[in-house]
Amino acid sequence: MSLSFWKPGTVGPGSTLDRVTENDSAVISAPPQDNRERLPIFKHRQKLLYCVENHGVTIVVGQTGCGKTTQLPQFLYQAGWADSGHVIACTQPRRVAATSVAARVAAEIGTTLGEEVGYTIRFEDLDEVHERSVHTDLLLGILKKIRRKRPELRLIGRMYPVQIAYSDEPVPNFVEKAAQVAWNTHLQGGSGDILIFLPGRDDIEMCLEELVGALPASAPRMELVPLYAGLSTDEQLRAFSAPEKGKRKVVVSTNIAEASVTIEGIRYVIDCGLVKIRVYNPSTMISSLVVVPASKASVAQRAGRAGRTSNGVCYRLFTKDTFDSLPASTPPEISRTDLTSIILQLKALGIDDLMKFEWISSPPAETIVKAYDTLRTSGLITDHNTLTPIGSKIAECPLEYNIAKMLFASKDFSCGEEILTIAAMVSIQDVFIIPGGAPGALAELERRKFTAEEGVTYNAFIRYGQSLSWCKAHALSFRAMSRAVSIRSQLKKYMHRFELPIKSCEGDAKRLRQCLVSGYWRHSAKWQPDGTYLSVHGNKIMHVHPTSVLFTRKPKSGWVLFHDVEETKQLQIRILTEIEPEWLLDYGYQYTLKY
């Protein structure tokens, strides 16, 4: 998250900019005398901003373009909130937003960017804090430490009415039912496109098949479009372009269409009422992807997608009783994730007693205990839970702790060059684009060419001039690869800062793999004759993810390291490297403690 701010000062005391919610709604804590209902505080371009007092926090609401972000800070500035050394701060979720907002406000008040108005990026944010990310929770927790307030989320925006229709009975087969409802809606005529919400890619493809099967040649035509994050940019854009004349667009989507993007022209929403989320189990230290009932907030948001341009209809494929039983909101990410790196960062900020830290929602105690254990066995904190020297260094590195440790260990193995590349490559996700259908098999072959050795894909991308067409030809994501290049150059700066040599192992893969053991010794597994692996920690049966080169091959030594594990239908391990088992003793637990 990023921050734009007005010098000098902060908002406060007695008037702290506390929180901004989803889609641009600002939340500001203000002096108690503002304790009035819906007090219009400002008018900009014919649109009003309102203040709503709630639990001692003033929430500023208003529709898109009303000036919450650009006008309100100026208003507060004029009202003297930035007097006597205080700053008015405004957070943005992306750096482009932070820089452009700061530039615009600077221009509006007629000053040079960097004087009264400036911006900063990283870790000190406040205005647009999007719904319940880990950083939102941390930020709010830190704010709470300063001011004992409890904000509550409010959302207001321009909407057309959406009629909600519930199913009379529970729907056992939601994919089939979604296709049916879409088809019936389509046949009823009338204008407007259809948006279907399903939990995952599999469901989406099945639903599309159902619809294709239902299409008689003579029927009014539909344009069927899938939408999920795994698609390439071009494929995703199809969902946003207007359908061919005389056709109705049917977008079948994951949660990607729920909040982050808006599709114009949608008049009908079909909601299965389910969502796929990641859940972390601290006792096994494994994350799972599970389908769970969506929250009330979530299904409301989905329904709202039908009312962006005109009156709409939302068909819910669940009963009213089911709706009533839904949780108000999805459990926040902070309660569903591994906290090892987060706790390391908090320690570096001087926040030591995590059991007493005022979380907005407390993560499970076991997750915290487990994170401490991991930090201890990694040599990042002492037995008294204080940072070790290496711990404080690694806390500064924007990396998973095991990868960061590997960067430090690369000194011993003279392979800094290669480790940098590996660190960058494993830090990105969705490197490979997996198209469905016939081109899929070809793409599969193409990308296996590039995963044979660590860093091969990366080096080839550089060699071919970081070209978009090269990526397309090899089923690689240009976005992801470009990000890897930028991450690598960032990490290189950290290597310099910590005076770590950037040497190449000159093709000595053995040394490189030994270095990998120093970071990843926890993630080792032994090959079994049926092609699965047995994890050393936890003795669990694990399946190789089909994108791995070792998917069908047995490693000669019978032992591997894996980058990560995730439970879907079964435990899947990804990004594998063959190792010799004795290295686990030589370069594992004891070895890394010496740092």
Added chain:
DNA sequence: CTCTCATCA
């Protein structure tokens, strides 16, 4: 035989 969705340094 596979992937909910976002971020950042």
